[in-house]
Amino acid sequence: xxxxxxxxxxxxxxxxxxxxxxxxxxxxxxxxxxxxxxxxxxxxxxxxxxxxxxxxxxxxxxxxxxxxxxxxxxxxxxxxxxxxxxxxxxxxxxxxxxxxxxxxxxxxxxxxxxxxxxxxxxxxxxxxxxxxxxxxxxxxxxxxxxxxxxxxxxxxxxxxxxxxxxxxxxxxxxxxxxxxxxxxxxxxxxxxxxxxxxxxxxxxxxxxxxxxxxxxxxxxxxxxxxxxxxxxxxxxxxxxxxxxxxxxxxxxxxxxxxxxxxxxxxxxxxxxxxxxxxxxxxxxxxxxxxxxxxxxxxxxxxxxxxxxxxxxxxxxxxxxxxxxxxxxxxxxxxxxxxxxxxxxxxxxxxxxxxxxxxxxxxxxxxxxxxxxxxxxxxxxxxxxxxxxxxxxxxxxxxxxxxxxxxxxxxxxxxxxxxxxxxxxxxxxxxxxxxxxxxxxxxxxxxxxxxxxxxxxxxxxxxxxxxxxxxxxxxxxxxxxxxxxxxxx
Numbered sequence: 001x002x003x004x005x006x007x008x009x010x011x012x013x014x015x016x017x018x019x020x021x022x023x024x025x026x027x028x029x030x031x032x033x034x035x036x037x038x039x040x041x042x043x044x045x046x047x048x049x050x051x052x053x054x055x056x057x058x059x060x061x062x063x064x065x066x067x068x069x070x071x072x073x074x075x076x077x078x079x080x081x082x083x084x085x086x087x088x089x090x091x092x093x094x095x096x097x098x099x100x101x102x103x104x105x106x107x108x109x110x111x112x113x114x115x116x117x118x119x120x121x122x123x124x125x126x127x128x129x130x131x132x133x134x135x136x137x138x139x140x141x142x143x144x145x146x147x148x149x150x151x152x153x154x155x156x157x158x159x160x161x162x163x164x165x166x167x168x169x170x171x172x173x174x175x176x177x178x179x180x181x182x183x184x185x186x187x188x189x190x191x192x193x194x195x196x197x198x199x200x201x202x203x204x205x206x207x208x209x210x211x212x213x214x215x216x217x218x219x220x221x222x223x224x225x226x227x228x229x230x231x232x233x234x235x236x237x238x239x240x241x242x243x244x245x246x247x248x249x250x251x252x253x254x255x256x257x258x259x260x261x262x263x264x265x266x267x268x269x270x271x272x273x274x275x276x277x278x279x280x281x282x283x284x285x286x287x288x289x290x291x292x293x294x295x296x297x298x299x300x301x302x303x304x305x306x307x308x309x310x311x312x313x314x315x316x317x318x319x320x321x322x323x324x325x326x327x328x329x330x331x332x333x334x335x336x337x338x339x340x341x342x343x344x345x346x347x348x349x350x351x352x353x354x355x356x357x358x359x360x361x362x363x364x365x366x367x368x369x370x371x372x373x374x375x376x377x378x379x380x381x382x383x384x385x386x387x388x389x390x391x392x393x394x395x396x397x398x399x400x401x402x403x404x405x406x407x408x409x410x411x412x413x414x415x416x417x418x419x420x421x422x423x424x425x426x427x428x429x430x431x432x433x434x435x436x437x438x439x440x441x442x443x444x445x446x447x448x449x450x451x452x453x454x455x456x457x458x459x460x461x462x463x464x465x466x467x468x469x470x471x472x473x474x475x476x477x478x479x480x481x482x483x484x485x486x487x488x
Contacts, residue, residue, distance in 0.1 A: 094352055142192045
């Protein structure tokens, strides 16, 4: 056998070994999930009725499978749905009610809007314009990437979608400026994409799936209705202060040599790319006008009373209608149904937790006298809930699961303590968005890490600083701004 044959055999053996190790890990996670299921079912105290016990065990199983993803997210979701139906944890209408939630249709319409926008050159053109104007220095380049993500947040839902759209642009920029693999410049810019995408979900209700779920749960459990405009008013100080704070943090953590601080050719390079795109066409103009109209209708919800899903669906119809739209229906309808299943069934889990009484019982264990007393103090309440949410979602790549699991519990605790559940629910939802230190904390971290430009080690130090910074500033903003708004 020749050298080539030996090398091929060696590679085959390595490949098979890798597959075996990966399969072993997946089987190990599934076994762990089953162990957690049975431990919860058999180990919970008698205070839990059978249905609440089973429901809590199902949620525990789901958290392990969603966190480590040994099988596709949508498949896990279907398994949980089947278990809820088989064990009859609640009425079938409750178990399937997640699929009927307006939040799900808003997310579906949002993903379709993102597909339609991506079929035009609008966002690509916008990116090049911003980079042309501000991308001639390292600071400006970092800021440009983060600004692009914040602007996209108005039109493109889900931090994962925006990160995915931004990744090729950032890769092109790194290649243009000649940033070396593993250099401080590369790390700073790629962390800017991950952290910027995470921050972009803060103030725009439709910009993060967790926000939409939080609004739905507050309405369902506490009968509190939050409009698109309300969410913006409550959360824009977080966005306004924390985004530049993260930008400044990355600049301070990654000081660059003189030769890497300016890129005089960036303006010319971006001008060439804009020239290749040509003048703005009718397709882009129609897309921009429709997007602006959707955002305006969202903002004006207090006046016209339309649920945000109505402008979103109307926008999809207008963008794809033959002859007058700017995107093909066949392309726009190709959305990620794993996400649709995940969102629908996590909502069903949340509703079933409440319906079976599991949320009430879990909250009962968390309502010691000192906790109820602490909840009456805005400072202590915001501190406790923020730290609790931070710790919980440290190992959750799926923000949706973290929100749907935590929100019913913290809202119930707030009701027991006789404090406004709106403030407690909002700080939980916002905190669940912010994950910087671990790759598995948020989808932007995972997507940027998957590019091969950053390792887990690269997230630790800047992520730790960012976590401390966002935690402290979130608490301060909440107890000051929300007090002005009357939430306390």
